[in-house]
Amino acid sequence: MERPKSITQTEKAQAREVSLRRVWRLFTPYRWSLAIVTAIIVASSIVAMASPFLLRAVIDVALPQQNLRLLVWLVIGMVAVAAVTAIFGVAQTWISTTVGQRVMHALRTDVFTHLQRQSIAFFTHTRTGEVQSRITNDIGGMQAVVTSTASSVASNLTTSIATAVAMAALSWRLSLISLIVMPPAIYLTRKVARMRRAITAQRQRELSDLNVTIEEGLSISGIQLSKTMGAGAALIERFTASSRRLIDLELRSELAGRWRMSSMSIIFAAVPAIIYLSAGLPMTAGTMTIGTLVAFTALQAGLFRPLMGLLNVGVSLASSLALFARIFEYLDLRIDVDEPADPVEIDPAAVAGHVRFEEVTFAYAGSDTAAVAGVTLDVPAGTTLAIVGETGSGKSTLAALLARLYDPTFGRVTIDGVDVRDMRSTDLASIVGVVSQETYLLHTTVRENLRYAKPDATDAEIETAARAAQLHDFIMELPDGYDTVVGSRGHRFSGGEQQRIAIARTLLRNPRVLILDEATSALDTETERAVQRAFDELASGRTTITIAHRLSTVRDADTIAVLDQGQIIESGNHETLLDANGRYAALAA
Template sequence: MAEIPRRGAARTSTPAEKAQARAVSLRRIGALFIGHRRQLAVVVAVIFVSSIISMASPFLLREVIDVALPESDLRLLSLLVAGMVGVAAATSALGVVQTWISTTVGQRVMHRLRTDVFAHLQRQSVAFFTRTRTGEVQSRITNDIGGMQQVVTSTATSVAANLTTVVATLVAMAALSWQLTLVSLVALPPAIYWTRRVARMRQAITAQRQRELADLNVVIDEGLSISGVQLAKTMGATGALTDRFTASSSRLIDLELRSELAGRWRMATMNIVFAVIPAVIYLAAGLPFAAGAMSIGTLVAFTGLQAGLFRPLMSLLDVGVTLTASLALFQRIFEYLDLPVDIQEPTDPVRLPEPRGHLKFEDVTFAYGGGVTAALAGVSFDVPAGTSLALVGETGSGKSTIAALIARLYDPTSGRVTIDGVDIRDLSLSDLAGLVGVVSQETYLLHTTIRENLRYAKPGATDAEIERATRSAQIHDLIAALPDGYDTMVGSRGHRFSGGEKQRLAIARTLLRDPRILVLDEATSALDNETERAVQQAFDSLAAGRTTVTIAHRLSTIRNAAQIAVIDHGRILESGTHESLLHDNGHYATLTR
């Protein structure tokens, strides 16, 4: 629609400001997995069993070194080696089962998150999309949710697996030597402290990186869409666009490096500390006062367990870093899920079993974005079923706002819009979409075939119904002459067709739904005079029994309307028939001169 400017709109917080103002609780993240508790319980059980089985390996190794080899007991050695192989095979098989179940659960959670965000955004009013960059929305659904994939699919199982391994390893280490176990845990407090510092650093960098990714998406959307490419070429702005993309990409490189390197020196220091501890234990075992206190098999088994402790321990700390950093992603996704829905479905919708299409505006006032300047002020008119109303006026007078309110793209600030005496806010959105068909001057066609573009309005439409609609819109002959006919690809936004052809396709698409109320917002503005007359004849024949609201600058197209309303600055200055308004010699008469 032509005129949907935001007038007097109050300032809204940016996504970054909102995200920083609201923390995401781990409980809310955990709620994403509530429907998969049974599968997660199985995963935890598998992890527990696998951890217990894996703890047998050090003890088997100790027996090999301390008993089987010194005593040359081939039978015992064979049994111990077979046990070690069996432990490895069992833990590997359980690992495959764990990965399969956890990945399945994670992908289902991701699927639900993607679909929930998409469905919720579909429910948002047009006002949301007029103030939000398209690239920003796409970035939330692709980059942000994609960035959460590792956390959603593997974090829970990683925590469970590593935690179970740590506990089981500590128990086994204590069973071998509780004194050495205490020595091994000396590095744990500083490791936890530095990990928390690194996690906070990465969270801030992650939020900044995702905002930069969103900016990059916006540049791509604006610069590589067919309209953007045409604008850049005709304005000589291709170099500036490339420079803008390059600058954004360079900033992204810096943020990615900072994200990867954040705290790496600290974590590297901890790895050195963890490596020093077993070396100290070996040294201590070789000192004279410790000689004979521990067997070689026990020492080897203990240091093996210790290495097995540090790996899951560091993994647990890394998971903490990843989870904390990913909170920035969850904040951005939950921000969209928490958006209020301006155009609400009624709790108890009214059904119109036999809609007639009687349209009425009752003292309707509307301001965009809750602003103080009204786009419409006290507008009232009555269009009986099967009659026509034409709206004329200067650009920005409020004509397209009226059309948007009829389709309930917005709700009135005050007053009401009714169909057959029922407030349209009491009708379900699907029923209203079936009652009101809109053809605007801004034609949007999908990148698919002509047939599928038309079936977008009525998925179950037969080929005969499609042909009737295209004949009425005076476009069938052109389609039939194409090499692929109705299977011709329209192309991105329909740019392979002329403006008039696209508009006639849009008209056919709306007519296919056979709405009781037809809103034509400059619907013939892109047609030449001859085609406009042909389409207007089709509209005239289709108007029988249908309520029609026409917005047009060409007064020749609305002369025969039952009512003509002149709109100026959101108010109706005068209304009547073409002849009566000319006789009154008012504002309408000046428009005809």
């Protein structure tokens, strides 16, 4: 089943022109390396131009005069020229490839780093496969161009100029005849470049769709969904159709203008014949030696490769601009939740954990209704706040604002009087720990999943956190204990086991403020009680904000806030709210 196509903002952005100056800025840190490459290329081209003159001397002087000594020296000179140009070629390839790979590395890391700084809203509205395709397919598609373009331009341009000079030195009349190939070559190349660029943009969009289909159809969750919904055949059909379109696009990309380039080959092949004809005409007879004619035709034949290489670089560069447009689009994304320009210096270990929401209002992008509106809450350090309410009332949004996954539209969220927007993200992450209802485990060992929260954690610290989450005994029963691989997204374990690993991972960081967003929702009653006892012990001296549907988990909270349509309609402790006989009492009934 073919996915309907529509013109998106992304595709419009891809169509914009990319400044070559911006592309060049990627190479500026390596300008001295490129200068050395250029010098090597110029030297190599100059040395290589000695060959036709050596050949002419062999044919016109050494052989007719049977001068063996001269012949030997000329042959040695030919071998020396080949050896020197080969050495220059190795050095040039090594330097240019190193520069190209470093540029690719910088581009990949810049894109990855910039996307890491994007807010949750970006990832909510962007397909995961699309992001992966930009970083792998698009940057990978630019690799050949980035690695070889600069050296190829310098090499082919220098060789073409040196060859043209040598041809003029041998015979300026024959050189004029050779120039007839230039106008059609330039015209045809420009047309091919425009075709390739359009096809490349279309091909990369199709690769992104294919990547999305793979990511959606072959992940654990995707496989489970397709099998339980009987959608396997439709997924296969969708993948097959996308792959088939790629075949057509790849063929069009490879064959774009191929007949035009074939025409150029014919023209270049016809030029030597015209030169031989010109040399034999009565008006030119006797004006050049056989050695000059042979050397000139050898040069003219050698001009074809660098000249076509230079023109093909233009085609490749035009095609790669479509890829650069897609990469620069991501690099130009505005960061909604950015690092503060002048962050407040904070010692996370000294933070008490006094949390305040002051007239906080927030609406998700594209929504006309505020998810939370005018919320004011005061959570003294070391106390427990429970937030309850029906689904969609704004409970998780408040937690996300405290962790600064989003920034409030109005109002502010503070910890110990400091606006979270004025804190470094690393400081905030060390102060606020979140255990959400949706756990995410890495495809690695239990130990490394826990250590993800604190890379320098010792095995003893990991074990302590696991015990606190009532997880240690379960881990020790696994085949490899803490070295057991959890599998893709943790699907080897039950939902309750995954949540306990996520709880232990957060506790390993020992945050001063702990957010439990439905953290025990997947646990059975007995395990929930055990984990709740661990939370009660760890809550001493820690500010804890609990979001729950099951009121049994929040009845002992110091303060309970009831949310409805983003507003607090009740607050107090369990007994006070029951006596008020309001919304909380209705939820508890």
